[in-house]
Amino acid sequence: xxxxxxxxxxxxxxxxxxxxxxxxxxxxxxxxxxxxxxxxxxxxxxxxxxxxxxxxxxxxxxxxxxxxxxxxxxxxxxxxxxxxxxxxxxxxxxxxxxxxxxxxxxxxxxxxxxxxxxxxxxxxxxxxxxxxxxxxxxxxxxxxxxxxxxxxxxxxxxxxxxxxxxxxxxxxxxxxxxxxxxxxxxxxxxxxxxxxxxxxxxxxxxxxxxxxxxxxxxxxxxxxxxxxxxxxxxxxxxxxxxxxxxxxxxxxxxxxxxxxxxxxxxxxxxxxxxxxxxxxxxxxxxxxxxxxxxxxxxxxxxxxxxxxxxxxxxxxxxxxxxxxxxxxxxxxxxxxxxxxxxxxxxxxxxxxxxxxxxx
Amino acid sequence: xxxxxxxxxxxxxxxxxxxxxxxxxxxxxxxxxxxxxxxxxxxxxxxxxxxxxxxxxxxxxxxxxxxxxxxxxxxxxxxxxxxxxxxxxxxxxxxxxxxxxxxxxxxxxxxxxxxxxxxxxxxxxxxxxxxxxxxxxxxxxxxxxxxxxxxxxxxx
Ligand code: SF4
Ligand code: SF4
Numbered sequence: 290x291x292x293x294x295x296x297x298x299x300x301x302x303x304x305x306x307x308x309x310x311x312x313x314x315x316x317x318x319x320x321x322x323x324x325x326x327x328x329x330x331x332x333x334x335x336x337x338x339x340x341x342x343x344x345x346x347x348x349x350x351x352x353x354x355x356x357x358x359x360x361x362x363x364x365x366x367x368x369x370x371x372x373x374x375x376x377x378x379x380x381x382x383x384x385x386x387x388x389x390x391x392x393x394x395x396x397x398x399x400x401x402x403x404x405x406x407x408x409x410x411x412x413x414x415x416x417x418x419x420x421x422x423x424x425x426x427x428x429x430x431x432x433x434x435x436x437x438x439x440x441x442x443x444x445x446x447x448x449x450x451x452x453x454x455x456x457x458x459x460x461x462x463x464x465x466x467x468x469x470x471x472x473x474x475x476x477x478x479x480x481x482x483x484x485x486x487x488x489x490x491x492x493x494x495x496x497x498x499x500x501x502x503x504x505x506x507x508x509x510x511x512x513x514x515x516x517x518x519x520x521x522x523x524x525x526x527x528x529x530x531x532x533x534x535x536x537x538x539x540x541x542x543x544x545x546x547x548x549x550x551x552x553x554x555x556x557x558x559x560x561x562x563x564x565x566x567x568x569x570x571x572x573x574x575x576x577x578x579x580x581x582x583x584x585x586x587x588x589x590x591x592x593x594x595x596x597x598x599x600x601x602x603x604x605x606x607x608x609x610x611x612x613x614x615x616x617x618x619x620x621x622x623x624x625x626x627x628x629x630x631x632x633x634x635x636x637x638x639x640x641x642x643x644x645x646x647x648x
Numbered sequence: 649x650x651x652x653x654x655x656x657x658x659x660x661x662x663x664x665x666x667x668x669x670x671x672x673x674x675x676x677x678x679x680x681x682x683x684x685x686x687x688x689x690x691x692x693x694x695x696x697x698x699x700x701x702x703x704x705x706x707x708x709x710x711x712x713x714x715x716x717x718x719x720x721x722x723x724x725x726x727x728x729x730x731x732x733x734x735x736x737x738x739x740x741x742x743x744x745x746x747x748x749x750x751x752x753x754x755x756x757x758x759x760x761x762x763x764x765x766x767x768x769x770x771x772x773x774x775x776x777x778x779x780x781x782x783x784x785x786x787x788x789x790x791x792x793x794x795x796x797x798x799x800x801x802x803x804x
Contacts, residue, residue, distance in 0.1 A: 341704055344702075344729075345702070345704040345729065348704045348725070348727045348729060349704060352725070410654075412654065412657075412658060413654065416657060419667050422667070429682060430679045430680075430681065431681070432681065433681035433682050433683040433741070434682075434683050434726075437725075439683065439726075439727050439728055447728075447732065448681065471656070471657060472657075474650070475653045475654045475657075478650040478653050479650055479651070479654065480650065481651075
């Protein structure tokens, strides 16, 4: 048996998009075990409930993450709305769905770029982000922000998507669809790309289930879990099926996420076709008193929100469980037996968002 | 499995113009709704303090007497909650981001002298009215007490 050594990896490392530290036990070039540690960017956002009222917390929740920010704001607002028995107008539900899918679109394109970067294909990385920029433009046009939307409030939404904006979104979708189809060929068919992804970091369905993996990471191992099927916001009125793959390797995860780009495009088109007229927000009176738990599907997987109010403007507790937290165990499992050179790819395939995880 | 799957894209890029713009040589294009920074029409402000209470960052402060509205632009997260809450609609979110600076300072806006004078006059008037009301109240109370005392005497 060759000698085992421990190599510290991160939190500052060129391939890591965000600070996570891994202690890697390696034998020759193979990883035997990976021990993760986090805690480098904890900001204590949950405990801000002491100082900020529940309306202000919607803006705080949104800033948990810089990529899936819309989902966090949405998840928090939906939870508080349930506690206060607020009936959100239908139009607001559709608008939220459109924005949610736009955020998924830009998040998945961002991930595709990072993945390309991780396997060393700089050109492909730039192409993905070029396409993503158009999505960000559509988001900025409709909400005023590129990644922090600030359109959710308890009771509904703050801004409307006018018919002209809807037209612009549809044009953007046509562009993104056409461009992604071209890029998909490189991701899915290219010989060199496949050599980096096929059979790398295999996670079986049983393992994924046992480790409680979430989102595209779990779907790539054949588990048909997608919280959107719960039908929150306007998802109940749209046609969708979870996209799954049975490969369980990096290639499968890439396939699932690229499939979801097209799925999001389809969902936004459906939502724009069906959007009803009406109010943007319901009137909210009083303070939340009670508790509620919501599960939603973020671009990275299932995120859970728990809120407990005590009848005062300040909440007793707000708690968020983020998808990356659920996927870290799966990541460490895929790292076992992997080549040292594949760590970058493996970390990126779970689409890690450490800022969310630490809040 | 394919090879050269990226060749088309690469060739196309060779012969097309860059998608990026060379900011700041070319000015940035903002959308109408872009949340850049907050502006105030200070003379419309009634110093009610709704914005300061709404702000999640504690960026804003007001001084009623001096007629000022102060913002620390480096603390502002451009969420727009103050704009939503202002009863006079004198706050607006405008495009164009906050300019970088050497230090994080506050910016104070002061109402124009006419508005300040008008407010001071109104305050004085209010104070006068309040004083008068108080006096009247006291006089009434005294009269009531006297009447009661007189009544008591009669009873005896
Ligand atoms: S935009 Fe938000 S952070 Fe900025 S001053 Fe207004 S409420 Fe405060
Ligand atoms: S809410 Fe409007 S009117 Fe009131 S203090 Fe703020 S800026 Fe002035």
